[in-house]
Amino acid sequence: MKASAYKDLPEGELIGRYLEGDQEAFEVLVRLHKERVFGFLLGMVQDRNLANDLFQDTWLSVISALRKKRGSYEHTGRFINWVIRIARNAALDHFRRRSRWTDNGADETYWDRLPDRNPLPDAVLTISEDLQLLEESIGRLPSAQREVVLMRQEGLTFREIAQLTGVSINTALGRMRYGLINLRKMMNSAHQVPVDTPVTA
Amino acid sequence: MKRIHMDKNLWLLLHLYGEEHNADDLDELLKDGALSEEYRQLGQVKSLLDQRRVHPDPARVAHVLRAAAPNGLHGAADTTRRRPRMRLIRRVSAWSAFAAAAAVAALLVWPLDPDDAVAPDSAPSEAASESTEVLPPWDDGSQLVDVYTHIEVLSARSTDDAWDEPEVLRIDSLPPAGASSGFTPASAFRQR
Numbered sequence: 001m002k003a004s005a006y007k008d009l010p011e012g013e014l015i016g017r018y019l020e021g022d023q024e025a026f027e028v029l030v031r032l033h034k035e036r037v038f039g040f041l042l043g044m045v046q047d048r049n050l051a052n053d054l055f056q057d058t059w060l061s062v063i064s065a066l067r068k069k070r071g072s073y074e075h076t077g078r079f080i081n082w083v084i085r086i087a088r089n090a091a092l093d094h095f096r097r098r099s100r101w102t103d104n105g106a107d108e109t110y111w112d113r114l115p116d117r118n119p120l121p122d123a124v125l126t127i128s129e130d131l132q133l134l135e136e137s138i139g140r141l142p143s144a145q146r147e148v149v150l151m152r153q154e155g156l157t158f159r160e161i162a163q164l165t166g167v168s169i170n171t172a173l174g175r176m177r178y179g180l181i182n183l184r185k186m187m188n189s190a191h192q193v194p195v196d197t198p199v200t201a
Numbered sequence: 202m203k204r205i206h207m208d209k210n211l212w213l214l215l216h217l218y219g220e221e222h223n224a225d226d227l228d229e230l231l232k233d234g235a236l237s238e239e240y241r242q243l244g245q246v247k248s249l250l251d252q253r254r255v256h257p258d259p260a261r262v263a264h265v266l267r268a269a270a271p272n273g274l275h276g277a278a279d280t281t282r283r284r285p286r287m288r289l290i291r292r293v294s295a296w297s298a299f300a301a302a303a304a305v306a307a308l309l310v311w312p313l314d315p316d317d318a319v320a321p322d323s324a325p326s327e328a329a330s331e332s333t334e335v336l337p338p339w340d341d342g343s344q345l346v347d348v349y350t351h352i353e354v355l356s357a358r359s360t361d362d363a364w365d366e367p368e369v370l371r372i373d374s375l376p377p378a379g380a381s382s383g384f385t386p387a388s389a390f391r392q393r
Contacts, residue, residue, distance in 0.1 A: 018269070021271070059265040063269050134253060135253070153251075173207075177243070181242075183246050187249075
């Protein structure tokens with residue numbers, strides 16, 4: 001089957017074909033969503049190597065779950081939502097594991113426990129200064145706001161985000177609003193005055 | 202979506218992200234100066250976020266696709282993944298600790314007096330083979346403790362008693378059989 005023919009197939013059909021042994025169908029799914037999944041993970045962990053590790057883990061979990069047919073994916077839902085859910089779990093597992101290694105002293109604040117704020121060590125990525133600043137600012141958002149911003153940016157609707165994170169749609173929208181306001185504040189103040197204390201949802 | 206019980210600022214976000222399409226409704230909201238300014242400012246951030254493009258390492262994608270092949274999860278060797286840093290540090294630390302322990306052991310076992318050294322040329326190789334024989338698995342904490350304990354025992358045996366605090370009585374300090382105790386109570390001196 002030609003690659004172009006796969007483009008018109010619904011995701012449920014692609015998954016069905018993959019489970020029948022058509023590997024190319026799965027390749028189409030990966031190529032469709034790889035940037036979204038990676039973009040979400042990179043924004044969450046703020047470390048390119050780690051995001052790549054988690055990206056790989058996420059897709060291996062997807063393959064494993066599809067093969068065992070025990071995955072929570074249902075044809076009624078969007079495939080990307082399910083994959084982002086798995087990616088989110090991978091990121092949360094990482095934070096839990098890291099918290100065991102980290103000496104959480106009494107003086108340490110929430111902001112200290114956020115991932116490394118250093119610029120991404122990737123010379124290949126020629127992003128503008130604003131985009132680099134944006135990336136750093138995303139990493140400084142409170143985690144609840146960060147994940148909503150990233151999920152929405154990767155194409156999930158607010159209703160889907162609310163469902164995935166187990167909150168009301170008003171809460172999801174509220175976190176998004178504060179997330180955007182905080183990003184704007186941090187970016188505006190980056191070259192002027194010290195960063196404002198972010199608004200918490 | 203119904204706007205009942207929803208804040209105008211939140212409703213505005215639905216318009217910003219294209220999840221609400223009623224143009225008249227948006228016009229109505231933007232008549233409010235504060236809301237209009239928020240819409241403009243958040244729109245700027247959104248447009249910057251929309252430019253954010255990141256790509257995964259192609260080697261990782263290739264690995265995933267190999268894994269997706271039949272029996273791929275078992276067959277695809279993972280050559281892309283980084284080695285966990287903490288594990289590496291732990292292993293390096295274990296090696297360092299063992300090397301230090303082995304060095305101390307070698308110093309203690311090695312005769313300090315040159316006359317005691319029977320075969321200087323062969324001694325290092327013997328010591329080496331001995332240490333090879335007792336080499337514990339390099340990351341086994343309990344065996345490392347055993348080695349340390351062994352070093353402590355050897356150290357105690359090879360060191361003369363300190364002049365002022367013999368921990369164990371020497372055999373020649375004990376009275377001969379049939380004789381009275383080698384210890385004389387202090388009161389006896391006073392009686393003399």
